[in-house]
Every structure is written in structure tokens, then in C-alpha cells.
Amino acid sequence: MTTPVQPRAGLRLMAVHAHPDDESSKGAATMARYAVEGAEVLVCTMTGGERGDVLNPALDRPEVWADLPRLRQEEMAAAKKILGVDQRFLGFVDSGLPKEGEELPEGCFAVQPLEIAAAPLVQAVREFRPHVILTYDENGGYPHPDHIKTHQVSVEAFEAAGDPTRYPDAGQPWQPLKLYYDCTFTKPYFEAIYKAMTEAGLPSWEGDILAMWDDSHPVWEVTTRVECAEYFPTRREALLAHRTQIDPDGPEMACPVEMEQRVWPTEDYHLARSHVPTSLPEDDLFAGVTPDRG
Numbered sequence: 006m007t008t009p010v011q012p013r014a015g016l017r018l019m020a021v022h023a024h025p026d027d028e029s030s031k032g033a034a035t036m037a038r039y040a041v042e043g044a045e046v047l048v049c050t051m052t053g054g055e056r057g058d059v060l061n062p063a064l065d066r067p068e069v070w071a072d073l074p075r076l077r078q079e080e081m082a083a084a085k086k087i088l089g090v091d092q093r094f095l096g097f098v099d100s101g102l103p104k105e106g107e108e109l110p111e112g113c114f115a116v117q118p119l120e121i122a123a124a125p126l127v128q129a130v131r132e133f134r135p136h137v138i139l140t141y142d143e144n145g146g147y148p149h150p151d152h153i154k155t156h157q158v159s160v161e162a163f164e165a166a167g168d169p170t171r172y173p174d175a176g177q178p179w180q181p182l183k184l185y186y187d188c189t190f191t192k193p194y195f196e197a198i199y200k201a202m203t204e205a206g207l208p209s210w211e212g213d214i215l216a217m218w219d220d221s222h223p224v225w226e227v228t229t230r231v232e233c234a235e236y237f238p239t240r241r242e243a244l245l246a247h248r249t250q251i252d253p254d255g256p257e258m259a260c261p262v263e264m265e266q267r268v269w270p271t272e273d274y275h276l277a278r279s280h281v282p283t284s285l286p287e288d289d290l291f292a293g294v295t296p297d298r299g
Contacts (some may be wrong), residue, residue: 015296056101131176210256
């Protein structure tokens with residue numbers, strides 16, 4: 006199951022994420038593939054993940070909680086090396102996931118005015134000059150306040166970075182050509198994995214997810230499927246590098262890589278904006294893009 010290598014020299018992809026570890030669960034195999042093929046890939050992480058949980062029972066200890074901000078930076082450094090990409094933190098503080106009725110913490114990312122929250126990303130876009138930006142949909146992929154804010158600042162940066170009248174102190178204008186929303190965790194994906202796991206006689210937590218699925222949520226059309234199954238082991242290794250965030254023995258890691266490669270060999274996206282002509286469906290985030298355009 007080998008994807009033909011495409012020449013990507015001169016092409017640049019920016020993935021915008023809310024927290025360290027998001028990049029390794031959403032679009033990681035795509036990024037790894039493009040990096041191998043010669044594209045420049047930059048992950049912009051809006052927050053440091055300071056208010057995240059410790060989800061690995063083996064590390065659920067007071068000293069780990071006390072050192073979580075530093076540990077999450079170390080984990081991100083390891084993951085980006087595995088994926089073969091560059092990464093930068095954009096300096097905002099994790100908002101956490103407040104319980105119903107709780108206020109968001111003062112000064113956190115999610116409460117920042119849009120122009121303040123987007124300014125570092127606009128500057129990063131103008132410096133890196135990506136042809137393609139990848140981020141979350143308007144629901145954030147799931148309704149975490151930092152994910153929703155990440156969507157908002159990504160759209161703002163995509164639309165503003167090429168306009169010299171906006172964010173005049175953020176560098177020389179650069180207009181990205183395409184904006185995509187990640188469509189990793191769709192109902193058809195979970196159904197396919199659940200079917201394969203149960204037919205193989207394996208327990209599947211995807212059944213619990215499907216039992217709780219809310220069909221009232223908006224569904225984005227998948228316009229673009231990127232073949233990247235051979236990079237699924239890289240994706241899993243990068244995800245496991247976020248040791249505080251991933252239980253290696255947890256149910257979400259139970260599907261064998263070989264099974265997922267066979268059942269769902271792509272990572273999937275919705276083309277939200279494009280300044281270049283392209284035909285749908287696509288099999289490449291760079292479809293219609295050449296290095297000299299932007």
C-alpha cells in the first residue's frame with residue numbers, strides 16, 4: 006500500500022491547531038506524507054495546553070500535573086520530529102473545558118477579541134507564506150472553546166493576510182490559496198471501523214460513540230480524500246509521543262493500524278475557500294496550486 010511520491014518542492018502547508026496533540030490526531034498522516042514529498046509544513050499551535058488533563062493513567066501523578074505545561078512542550082517537540090514538520094506556539098493560554106455554567110478563565114485564548122487572537126497567526130502566515138491552510142470547522146471539530154476560536158482566527162487570517170490594509174504591523178501581505186476544514190472523525194468513518202472491528206471479533210469503542218451520535222450536528226461534505234495509509238504508523242507514533250494525553254492501552258488505540266489502513270486509507274477534508282480553480286472531489290490539498298502562485 007504505497008502512495009506514489011509527488012514532487013512538492015516549493016509548496017507550503019500550514020496546519021492551525023488549538024493544543025499540542027491536536028496535530029497528531031487530525032491530519033498527521035497527510036502532513037507526514039507531504040513533508041516526505043518535499044513540501045514545507047508548519048504547525049501553528051494557538052495555546053500551550055496548560056489546562057489540559059492527564060489522560061494517561063500511568064502518568065496521573067501530582068508531579069506530572071504540576072509540570073504539565075513544560076511536559077506538553079516537550080511532547081510537542083517529539084511529535085513534530087516524528088512527523089517531519091516545523092511547529093511554533095503562538096503564545097495564548099489554554100482555556101480548558103469549562104463545565105456547564107462555568108465562566109472561561111480570565112485572559113485565556115477563547116475570550117480574546119478576534120483581532121488580538123488572530124494577529125500572531127496573520128504574522129505567521131505572512132512569514133511562512135503557505136499556499137494551503139488546514140484547520141477546524143466552525144464547530145471546532147467538537148465544541149471546545151479553543152477549537153472554535155481556532156476556527157475563527159484561521160478564517161480571519163486566511164481572509165486578512167493578503168490585505169495590506171489589515172494588520173499593517175504583521176509583515177508583508179501574503180494570500181493563501183486554499184482553506185480546508187478537517188473531517189477526520191465522521192460518522193461513516195466510525196461506522197466502518199466499528200464494522201471491521203466487530204467482524205474480526207475485537208471490542209470496539211466506536212460502538213459507544215455511534216450510540217451517542219447526535220445527527221443534528223452540521224455535516225461538512227468531504228471534498229478531498231488524501232491517500233496516506235502508509236503514514237498511519239507515523240501518525241500513531243506522533244500521537245503516542247504526547248504521553249500525558251494518550252493512554253497507549255486505551256480503547257481509542259485498539260484498532261490495529263493494518264486494519265485502519267485497509268478500511269479507511271485516507272484522511273478527509275472539506276474545501277472551504279479556494280482562490281484557484283479545482284475539480285471536486287479532490288485527492289490532494291495542493292490540487293490547482295503551483296509554487297509560484299500566492
